[in-house]
Amino acid sequence: MSKSKVHIFYPRIYDFEGKSVTVGGVQTYLLTLAAVLAKDEWEVSVVQFGSKDFNNKIQEGVHLIGYNLPKQQMKALFDRHAPHIDPANDLVIWGADTLSVKIPPYKTVSIQHGVYFDSLDLNTAMRKLMSKLQLNVVTKMMQSLKAYSYFSKSEYKVCVDYNYLSWYRTFTAREGEEKIFVIPNFASVSQTPNVNFSGASDNTIKILIARRFTKIRGIAVMADIVDHLNKKYNNLSFTFAGEGELEPMLKERFKNAANVHLTRYDFNDSLRFHGGFHIAVVPTLASEGTSLSLLEAMGAGCAVVASNIGGINNIILNNYNGMLTMPFTENIMQGIEYLVNNPEERKRVAKNAMDTIRYSFNAERWADSWLEVVRKANKQK
Secondary structure, eight states, rough: OOEEEEEEEEEEEOOOTTBBBBHHHHHHHHHHHHHHHTTOOOOEEEEESSOOOEEEETTTEEEEEEOOOOOOOOHHHHHHHHGGEEEEEEEEEEESSSOOOOOSEEEEEEEEOOOOOOOOOOOOOHHHHHTTTTTTHHHHHHHHHHHHHHHTTTSSESOOOOOOHHHHHHHHHOOOGGEEEEEOBBBBBHHHHHOSSSOOOOOOOOEEEEESSSSSTTTHHHHHHHHHHHHHHHHHEEEEEOOOHHHHHHHTTTTTTEEEEEOOGGGGGGHHHTTSEEEEEOOOOOOSSSSSSHHHHHHOOOEEEEEGGGGGGGTBBTTTTEEEEEESHHHHHHHHHHHOOOOHHHHHHHHHHHHHHHHBHHHHHHHHHHHHHHHHHTTOO
């Protein structure tokens, strides 16, 4: 009897040549899910767009499949791969519900990564007009309807936080809730002491911002904070880790700042990398689930400062396992300064953060929850 198969669809997990993993929490999430399923004897295909067709074995039981298509549309990607899917025995997982396509009679699961419509970027002529006419509430209603439409396209749904489920309950008659599962993201706890606990003699306090370099992730806000803190303290070091559209701004703004660094790291090396920092900041402005970068920092023993957006509120209890702030420059900076100026509090918060990961957001619980969903969705007893 052949293995059951799972086909995970996402536009870009590796680069379009299929050679290296792209930076992002969703990419990390889906590759980890693929590994969990393969370990449970599923045969996994991770399907994405490519600059050419390719089929690469990226680990035991997991193949990365890329298709070069004239238009990068998810329906076209599915149609190209569909001959390899058995509707009776296989399962399709949409890597994000916003990308999902209604494809009866195939068995489907979509992943909802958090409320993404809690911002109102005026990036289209229509949105600018609606704002000018003071009709932003209409725009919000349209966004909500679209979100509900995306969420309804798959039979089974996995939410990464309770924030989205709470919104869903206010917006619907709660139909189909028995096929909705909340599986918060996860991290591991480092076995190597973080610099908060290592007793290092260096007085420099190292602060990490490991995020995609985009406006919505608070990078511009954090750049302002770095400027403010550099005028007030001479014992801080800042590292921005990631990539994105604001990278040129960061390079130009801090080209003469010896204590500000830009870098990247492999997601497989996350705990070791984070372990070199006392404080990690997640200054997101909108559109956040249970942030992987936040959970990884907590598992590595960093004291964290995070804005109270989306699923972050499912993770942080203010002043217990982190500093939870409003998503504004002054509030985030106050949280950072509290941890900078109170080293014993910094250690206490960091220890509680590690315990939070150990007992509530661990990888084993996440994997078991996902296997339960996949077996139910694939009608396995």
